[in-house]
Amino acid sequence: xxxxxxxxxxxxxxxxxxxxxxxxxxxxxxxxxxxxxxxxxxxxxxxxxxxxxxxxxxxxxxxxxxxxxxxxxxxxxxxxxxxxxxxxxxxxxxxxxxxxxxxxxxxxxxxxxxxxxxxxxxxxxxxxxxxxxxxxxxxxxxxxxxxxxxxxxxxxxxxxxxxxxxxxxxxxxxxxxxxxxxxxxxxxxxxxxxxxxxxxxxxxxxxxxxxxxxxxxxxxxxxxxxxxxxxxxxxxxxxxxxxxxxxxxxxxxxxxxxxxxxxxxxxxxxxxxxxxxxxxxxxxxxxxxxxxxxxxxxxxxxxxxxxxxxxxxxxxxxxxxxxxxxxxxxxxxxxxxxxxxxxxxxxxxxxxxxxxxxxxxxxxxxxxxxxxxxxxxxxxxxxxxxxxxxxxxxxxxxxxxxxxxxxxxxxxxxxxxxxxxxxxxxxxxxxxxxxxxxxxxxxxxxxxxxxxxxxxxxxxxxxxxxxxxxxxxxxxxxxxxxxxxxxxxxxxxxxxxxxxxxxxxxx
Amino acid sequence: xxxxxxxxxxxxxxxxxxxxxxxxxxxxxxxxxxxxxxxxxxxxxxxxxxxxxxxxxxxxxxxxxxxxxxxxxxxxxxxxxxxxxxxxxxxxxxxxxxxx
Numbered sequence: 001x002x003x004x005x006x007x008x009x010x011x012x013x014x015x016x017x018x019x020x021x022x023x024x025x026x027x028x029x030x031x032x033x034x035x036x037x038x039x040x041x042x043x044x045x046x047x048x049x050x051x052x053x054x055x056x057x058x059x060x061x062x063x064x065x066x067x068x069x070x071x072x073x074x075x076x077x078x079x080x081x082x083x084x085x086x087x088x089x090x091x092x093x094x095x096x097x098x099x100x101x102x103x104x105x106x107x108x109x110x111x112x113x114x115x116x117x118x119x120x121x122x123x124x125x126x127x128x129x130x131x132x133x134x135x136x137x138x139x140x141x142x143x144x145x146x147x148x149x150x151x152x153x154x155x156x157x158x159x160x161x162x163x164x165x166x167x168x169x170x171x172x173x174x175x176x177x178x179x180x181x182x183x184x185x186x187x188x189x190x191x192x193x194x195x196x197x198x199x200x201x202x203x204x205x206x207x208x209x210x211x212x213x214x215x216x217x218x219x220x221x222x223x224x225x226x227x228x229x230x231x232x233x234x235x236x237x238x239x240x241x242x243x244x245x246x247x248x249x250x251x252x253x254x255x256x257x258x259x260x261x262x263x264x265x266x267x268x269x270x271x272x273x274x275x276x277x278x279x280x281x282x283x284x285x286x287x288x289x290x291x292x293x294x295x296x297x298x299x300x301x302x303x304x305x306x307x308x309x310x311x312x313x314x315x316x317x318x319x320x321x322x323x324x325x326x327x328x329x330x331x332x333x334x335x336x337x338x339x340x341x342x343x344x345x346x347x348x349x350x351x352x353x354x355x356x357x358x359x360x361x362x363x364x365x366x367x368x369x370x371x372x373x374x375x376x377x378x379x380x381x382x383x384x385x386x387x388x389x390x391x392x393x394x395x396x397x398x399x400x401x402x403x404x405x406x407x408x409x410x411x412x413x414x415x416x417x418x419x420x421x422x423x424x425x426x427x428x429x430x431x432x433x434x435x436x437x438x439x440x441x442x443x444x445x446x447x448x449x450x451x452x453x454x455x456x457x458x459x460x461x462x463x464x465x466x467x468x469x470x471x472x473x474x475x476x477x478x479x480x481x482x483x484x485x486x487x488x489x490x491x492x493x494x495x496x497x498x499x500x501x502x503x504x505x506x507x
Numbered sequence: 508x509x510x511x512x513x514x515x516x517x518x519x520x521x522x523x524x525x526x527x528x529x530x531x532x533x534x535x536x537x538x539x540x541x542x543x544x545x546x547x548x549x550x551x552x553x554x555x556x557x558x559x560x561x562x563x564x565x566x567x568x569x570x571x572x573x574x575x576x577x578x579x580x581x582x583x584x585x586x587x588x589x590x591x592x593x594x595x596x597x598x599x600x601x602x603x604x605x606x607x
Contacts, residue, residue, distance in 0.1 A: 149568050156575045160582050167586055176590045183583055184538060188529055190579075191545040194572070195522060198549055201565065202515075202556035 013074040015060070016053040016082055017140050023049025024133035031126035042126035043097045043473075046133055050090050057082045071147045077353075078144045080502035081274045084357055088267045089136040091364045091477045093129060095259035098474035099371040100125045128168065132263070135161035139267055143274035146209040146282075148197045151275055155193070155239075158271060159186050162264060166256040178255025185238060185248040193235025199228035209282035225286045232279065233294060239272040240328050243302040250313075253321035258379055261317060262367025265324040266360040273331060273356060280335065281346045281506045292339035299336050299434060302329030303441040310448045316381045319448055320366060323407060326445065327359055333438055334422040337431040346506035348429070351421035353499035358406075358414035358488050365481030366403040368474055369396055383455050390457040396470065397456045399482050406485045408449040409442055414488035421496070514555035521548035535590070535597040539583045546576035 011018065023046060030042050061079045134157060141154025163186065167179025201207055203224035204215040238245040253261045283291065306326030313319040331352055338348035373380045390397040406413035419442065426435035470478070488495055521544055528541025550569050557565020591597050 149571060153571060153575060156579065160578055163582050163586065167589060170589050171593060173590075173593050176586065176593055179586045180535065180590055183586055184529060184542070187542045187579055187583070188526070188545070191522075191525070191542070191549065194546075194549050195552070198553045198556065202552070202559070205560050205562065207564065207568070 010070070010072065013072050014144070016057040016086065017137055017144070019049060019053040019056060020086075020133050020137045020140070023053070024130050024137065027126065027130040027133060031130065042129045043093065046129035047090065047093055049133065050086055050093065050136070054083065054086045054090065057086055071145050071150050073144055073146050075505040077274070077277075077502045077505035080353060080498065081143050081270065082140055084270055084360060085136055085139045085267060088263065088270065088360055088364065089132055091368070091480065092132055092259055092263040092267070094473040094477035095262060095364070095368045095371050096128050096132070096257070097125075098368075098471035098477075099257065099259050099374070100128070101471050101473075102372065102374045128165065131161045131165050135165070135263075135267065139271035142271045143278060146278065148200070148207045148209065152190070152194055152197060155272075155275075156190060158268065159190065162186075162260075162268060165260045165263070166252060168257050168260060172255075174255040175257065176255075178252045181248050182252040182256075185252075189235045189238030189245070191235075192231050192238070196228045196230070196232030196235060199224055199231065203228060204286070209278060212282045212285045215285070226290075229283060229286070229291065230294075233291070236272065236276050236279075237298065240269060240276070240332070241325050242298050242328055242332060243305045243325065244298070246302070246305070246325050249325055250309075250318045250321045253324070254315055254317045258317065258367055258371045258373075258381065261320075262364050262371075265320070265363050265367070269324070269328060269331075270356050270360060273352065277335065277346060277349045277352070277506055280338075280344045284343050292336060292342065292344075295332060295336035295339075296434065299329055299333045300437060302326065302332065303437055307441045307444045307448075310445065313448070314383050316370060316383060316386065316452060317379075319383075319451075320363070320370075323445070323448070324363065326441065327363075327407075329441075330419065330422055330438060331355055331359075333434055334425060337426040337429045337434065340429065347503055348425050349506055350496070350500040350503035351418075351425050353502055354421055354492070354496050355418040357495060357499070358418040358485070361481050361484040361488065362403045362406040362413070362415060365478060365485065366400065366407065368477050368481060369400040369403065372396060372470060372474060383451065386452050386455040387459045388456070388461045391461055399478055401453050401456070402482055402485060404449045404452055406489070408446055412486065412489050414485050414492070417489055417492040417496075511555060511559045514551065518548045518552035518555070521551065533598050535587050539580060539587065542583065543576060543580060546572060546579075550576075 026049070027042050027046050030045050034041050057079060060074065061076070061083060138154045138157030138159070138161060142151055142158060143154075145151055145154070163179055163183045166182050167176050169175035197207070204212065206212060206215055234245065237243075241249045253265065256264065280291070303326055306322050306329055310319050310322035310326065313322060334348060334352040334355060335344075338345045370379075370381055373385060389400075402413065406415035409415040409419040419438070423435045423438055426432075426438070525541045525544035525548060528544065529538055532538055532541065550572050553565050553569050553572065557563070557568075587597055
């Protein structure tokens, strides 16, 4: 017997997901039917589909009522993240559309691409749209359920799509190598996480996080959930690129096509943090007192290693990779201060949610700027390539400076508002040491965030004038990111309010 | 008499073997096989545990995990093929261009 009412409510609860999945399938068809268009038709279809999904996600956010349907959770927190993730997907589409256009132009007019160069040797551009859509669907499933196996399948959907995206420059050896590294590391991380989930299932007899408060732990098997939690944390730390498990990040971020790097640094991290908060909240019911210490040690290591290693990089993408590691450290700091006498208090996550939103805007913006930096044979993302950019392409340089300043956390931008939120929670909850460490490392980070500015404005004129045109889609995403960075910085209250509403859903 | 503990230990051993294989072996195909061993260790544990608990949901989940593992292997092989086309080698020692 089919319960029609049930199906209808399920349909409403996951409307953005169904739209995104459908659009992904349509994109596959479109790509097959009009292969000659170079992916333009697919980009338009994918963009529209995402925009519609965003509209419905926003309407769900406004409607307010919580719909929980079996394996699907649609509360305020989920909706907040759905909106954020779809935004990231949209910006990624814009960035990669321009990246392909630039690379196509370069390969058509320039010299024959070198063996290492990505120019003109990408996979079919339309596939990127489909993969993005499916990755976004995976991200949504990653946090829009309280059933750990559904979360895991979402994680895999997302990861599989991103592995392919990383290896998208098919003839570029660096891209392939990055894909392979990311694939092996990501698979091990998934396996660790899954092993933890299954052990937890063995210990408590439940896959559902919302049922954890009902389970009883027997003292003689109390070691099982501990092992399980350690394994799960290992998996999460891999995915979030926190320090003991960060060694793959710089290579993968450098080798991947620039827009994809932006997508990995934001989308994957946002989705994984969303699930992480959910899991931490549920773990309150298990005897896992050491988690808070583990998190704190991890925060300290991540902040130090991320910020110090970023100083010595000579590639902007590598620098941003370490910068994303240290930002993950600040985010984890925001979570680890939520522990009061061994229990995680999810109300601190409002600062983390706001930080995630701000971080996504500024990081995607920075990578959007780097997507334009394409030379004849390669992505021109060395620090030396920035020389004199302030004179040859003043607008681009100004916007890039804005994103760098925001990543550093200087007042009129969102970076400051976000960091202020995290540190004020840390001080309020008595974690003065962590807050001080965060501030010190922020000061250290000034060195590598201001270095691009020095290169662009104070290191003389560029050796040659590079092509000055910025494709329209990229202009759109740059303007959006820049406006968001400033708007969230000078008038953050509505968004902090949104984050607080979302954070109350974790319990 | 084979108890749940035997299965726990066996799957832990398999998992460790898989991890070692990923870390130590230099041939990418062997690395992929080790990843498969990881997934199968998990599946073994899952089946044993859900049988021990006397519940069916673990048995169903095992099929999902198999599907995921198959998809993962597919992607991995595709990446290996593209790598091989470019470099004519699938030894991990041969392609440390980026270093680190």
